[in-house]
Amino acid sequence: MTPTKTGFANSLWNFFCSLKLTIFLLIGLSAASIIGTVVPQNAAPAQYAKIYSEATVQLFNALDFFDMYHSWWFILLLYLLTLNLVACSLKRLPRDWKIFTAPTVAMDEEMEKSLSLVRHCKMPGSSAKLRDMLGVFLTREFAAPVVTGGEGRYYLFAQKSLYSRLGVYVLHFSIIIIFIGAMIGSYFGYKAYVNIEEGSESSVVYRRTASAGQMETPEQIAARAIDLGFTVRCESFSISYYDNGSPREYKSVLSVIENGRTVVDRRPVIVNSPLTYRGITFYQSSYSPADDPVFHLTVRSGKDGTGRKITARHGERVSLPGGSSLQVIEYTDDIKPFFPQLSGPAVRMAVMPKSGETQILLLLKNYPDFDLQRGGELAFTYDGMDQKWRTGLQVAKDPGVWIVWLGCCLMVAGIFMAFFLSHRRIWVRIENGRVSIGGATNKNQPAFQIFFDTLTDKLKAM
Amino acid sequence: MSSSFLFNVATLSYLVSMVVFFAFLGSRNKTIGLAGSIAASFGLIVQTAAIGLRWKESYDLGHGHAPLSNLYESVVFFAWTIIFIYVLIDFRYKYRAVGAFVVPFAFLGMAWAQLGLNSGIEPLVPALQSNWLLYHVITCFLGYAAFAVACGVSIMYLIKSKYEVGNGNAKSGGIMSLFPSTKFLDDLNYKAIMLGFPLLTLGIITGAAWADYAWGSYWSWDPKETWSLIVWFIYAAFLHARITRGWVGRRAAILSIIGFAATIFCYLGVNLLLSGLHSYGGG
Numbered sequence: 188m189t190p191t192k193t194g195f196a197n198s199l200w201n202f203f204c205s206l207k208l209t210i211f212l213l214i215g216l217s218a219a220s221i222i223g224t225v226v227p228q229n230a231a232p233a234q235y236a237k238i239y240s241e242a243t244v245q246l247f248n249a250l251d252f253f254d255m256y257h258s259w260w261f262i263l264l265l266y267l268l269t270l271n272l273v274a275c276s277l278k279r280l281p282r283d284w285k286i287f288t289a290p291t292v293a294m295d296e297e298m299e300k301s302l303s304l305v306r307h308c309k310m311p312g313s314s315a316k317l318r319d320m321l322g323v324f325l326t327r328e329f330a331a332p333v334v335t336g337g338e339g340r341y342y343l344f345a346q347k348s349l350y351s352r353l354g355v356y357v358l359h360f361s362i363i364i365i366f367i368g369a370m371i372g373s374y375f376g377y378k379a380y381v382n383i384e385e386g387s388e389s390s391v392v393y394r395r396t397a398s399a400g401q402m403e404t405p406e407q408i409a410a411r412a413i414d415l416g417f418t419v420r421c422e423s424f425s426i427s428y429y430d431n432g433s434p435r436e437y438k439s440v441l442s443v444i445e446n447g448r449t450v451v452d453r454r455p456v457i458v459n460s461p462l463t464y465r466g467i468t469f470y471q472s473s474y475s476p477a478d479d480p481v482f483h484l485t486v487r488s489g490k491d492g493t494g495r496k497i498t499a500r501h502g503e504r505v506s507l508p509g510g511s512s513l514q515v516i517e518y519t520d521d522i523k524p525f526f527p528q529l530s531g532p533a534v535r536m537a538v539m540p541k542s543g544e545t546q547i548l549l550l551l552k553n554y555p556d557f558d559l560q561r562g563g564e565l566a567f568t569y570d571g572m573d574q575k576w577r578t579g580l581q582v583a584k585d586p587g588v589w590i591v592w593l594g595c596c597l598m599v600a601g602i603f604m605a606f607f608l609s610h611r612r613i614w615v616r617i618e619n620g621r622v623s624i625g626g627a628t629n630k631n632q633p634a635f636q637i638f639f640d641t642l643t644d645k646l647k648a649m
Numbered sequence: 650m651s652s653s654f655l656f657n658v659a660t661l662s663y664l665v666s667m668v669v670f671f672a673f674l675g676s677r678n679k680t681i682g683l684a685g686s687i688a689a690s691f692g693l694i695v696q697t698a699a700i701g702l703r704w705k706e707s708y709d710l711g712h713g714h715a716p717l718s719n720l721y722e723s724v725v726f727f728a729w730t731i732i733f734i735y736v737l738i739d740f741r742y743k744y745r746a747v748g749a750f751v752v753p754f755a756f757l758g759m760a761w762a763q764l765g766l767n768s769g770i771e772p773l774v775p776a777l778q779s780n781w782l783l784y785h786v787i788t789c790f791l792g793y794a795a796f797a798v799a800c801g802v803s804i805m806y807l808i809k810s811k812y813e814v815g816n817g818n819a820k821s822g823g824i825m826s827l828f829p830s831t832k833f834l835d836d837l838n839y840k841a842i843m844l845g846f847p848l849l850t851l852g853i854i855t856g857a858a859w860a861d862y863a864w865g866s867y868w869s870w871d872p873k874e875t876w877s878l879i880v881w882f883i884y885a886a887f888l889h890a891r892i893t894r895g896w897v898g899r900r901a902a903i904l905s906i907i908g909f910a911a912t913i914f915c916y917l918g919v920n921l922l923l924s925g926l927h928s929y930g931g932g
């Protein structure tokens with residue numbers, strides 16, 4: 188695994204293995220990310236012109252600050268991070284391999300010097316007896332030891348959580364897996380959107396790009412179209428509200444038609460509950476009115492009281508019996524914000540008699556008698572309205588997402604292995620009534636030291 | 650009894666606990682130290698009941714949801730997690746002085762929430778109607794609380810180590826004798842971060858999973874996401890420096906404090922100063 192030992196290659200290798208590079212990259216990525224949270228990303232040029240001076244805009248453009256997370260230098264940092272991870276893992280591998288396959292079981296004087304935690308004590312009894320006693324002691328307090336040596340000189344070696352050493356590989360590897368998943372997503376997937384009117388359908392969606400929505404020609408828009416290979420139909424769209432008027436639910440009822448067959452029939456899609464078909468997922472994301480609303484009104488002549496139903500499009504001038512006409516000016520789904528003592532939908536309309544002054548009337552759906560009390564020649568009630576909506580769907584295809592989740596699971600597993608388990612080793616040498624104990628851990632030295640002190644104190648007290 | 654009344658009782662308990670812990674540092678009377686712990690534990694119990702009651706109240710209003718849906722509720726939960734983790738440490742190690750440096754975070758949070766934030770129970774907007782909200786918020790805030798404890802302990806470390814240098818290592822009498830040893834503080838700092846880091850990782854992952862489920866994009870470099878990643882980077886750097894470079898003591902304490910400052914920015918600064926998808930902003 189180690190590269191050739193020529194000077195340059197070697198120092199390059201060490202550079203890519205080094206923790207210094209890791210710390211530099213972590214801090215560098217943090218600093219870069221801060222820029223991206225402060226400078227608005229992918230905004231319209233007009234917006235930048237408002238915030239920054241011309242020179243600043245030019246500078247930021249040159250540095251890719253406006254689409255920073257996709258700039259070559261940010262991506263380069265991510266590649267360096269990956270390289271760093273791979274290199275440091277390869278470098279550690281031979282060392283760990285040895286620890287797995289050929290652990291040092293005997294602590295001689297030479298090796299003892301390399302350990303930072305060593306205690307000596309004198310204990311009574313023969314070496315063999317001490318060996319047995321310490322074997323029991325270690326098994327009880329730590330882990331069952333491997334005993335070697337002989338002729339009055341014995342070595343004990345016990346270890347715990349050897350496999351935790353793999354945690355670091357799992358953890359580092361998981362980051363690479365996540366990157367791989369993200370790359371697959373960005374090469375083979377897409378983020379798109381489509382707006383569909385109630386009662387109509389679409390078999391294409393439009394890719395989201397940085398410039399989407401900014402004064403495009405029809406050709407440019409067509410160039411962003413993606414053929415789904417099936418058809419999505421919006422059966423209906425509706426909004427419901429809480430009592431306080433804030434939105435409770437946006438719901439599109441969608442059907443999918445493939446080769447003339449309805450394969451998904453009237454599936455409600457709400458925020459937080461998308462529809463997935465053939466790896467393509469449709470999310471409820473926005474809505475807009477598809478055309479002017481149509482109002483349903485009843486008009487009664489004050490004398491006979493028989494009602495006549497009329498419909499009026501928003502702003503349209505509609506003739507009334509007797510030669511007058513009306514026009515709906517404004518409407519609201521809830522009057523409460525304007526008149527706290529009232530509730531429900533309302534319209535404001537103008538009634539224009541054949542001659543004379545235009546009258547402005549307020550009609551309330553929940554109070555049908557409201558206009559009757561005015562005592563006019565004609566009395567109106569507001570029965571409701573029809574609004575045709577256009578639902579806005581976010582469309583995403585991401586074949587890499589499962590790899591990303593796999594990476595996340597590995598990361599969590601790796602973190603638990605690497606953090607909460609440490610490979611702890613204890614060596615004991617027994618010789619002439621003299622017991623030497625050495626300890627080592629691959630991480631969290633202070634905690635291990637506390638453990639080691641307690642352990643040796645217990646032993647000395649025996 | 651309303652949840653709002655209980656929250657006030659809890660806030661008051663934390664205030665009492667904090668003052669008693671300060672008195673403990675001054676008087677070095679063990680009974681006073683115990684009283685501080687009892688006040689904090691009492692506050693925790695009351696606050697737990699209050700959160701439960703608020704949850705129930707939201708159902709009574711006809712749009713039940715876990716009380717984790719706006720800035721007020723998140724600050725309250727944050728204070729709860731801080732005290733929860735502190736009480737665990739207190740039971741385990743009985744170093745009362747730690748309370749004087751951790752309980753204030755919870756008290757400040759509660760006082761701010763009760764006095765300065767809109768505590769109305771609002772129905773959930775469509776974007777938040779998901780169980781992922783629960784997993785995401787709980788893991789994130791447990792992580793934040795662990796970092797808060799690490800920060801409090803690090804401040805203690807810096808004070809204690811300065812004092813020890815000033816007086817030579819021999820004796821550290823006075824208030825300082827109430828502080829746990831620097832070795833213990835340093836270890837606790839590390840342990841708290843080792844607990845917080847996996848929780849933050851889970852918080853980021855559940856957030857990504859939720860974003861993917863709700864918007865079709867697990868990562869979109871939204872300022873909140875990005876800042877949580879920055880916090881993650883800082884603590885990852887802390888852990889690397891500690892594990893492989895043996896960074897202990899002062900440098901570790903300072904990095905821990907920087908990490909918590911970034912955490913607070915991620916939690917509050919992003920909402921108050923930057924704009925993004927997360928709807929915890931505003932009051």
Ligand code: HEM
Pocket residue numbers: 204205206209268269271272275279355358359362602605629630846885888889892893
């Ligand atoms: C983000 C990219 C990362 C890079 C480039 C990176 C790089 C490194 C490097 C160079 C080492 C030193 C290896 C050695 O000295 O043998 C290391 C060790 C380690 N890293 Fe990372 N790391 C990264 C992410 C993480 C993360 C997120 C964690 C989780 C906290 C982590 C946990 C560890 C641990 C526990 C060790 C110590 C291994 C040991 O000596 O026992 N790494 N890493």
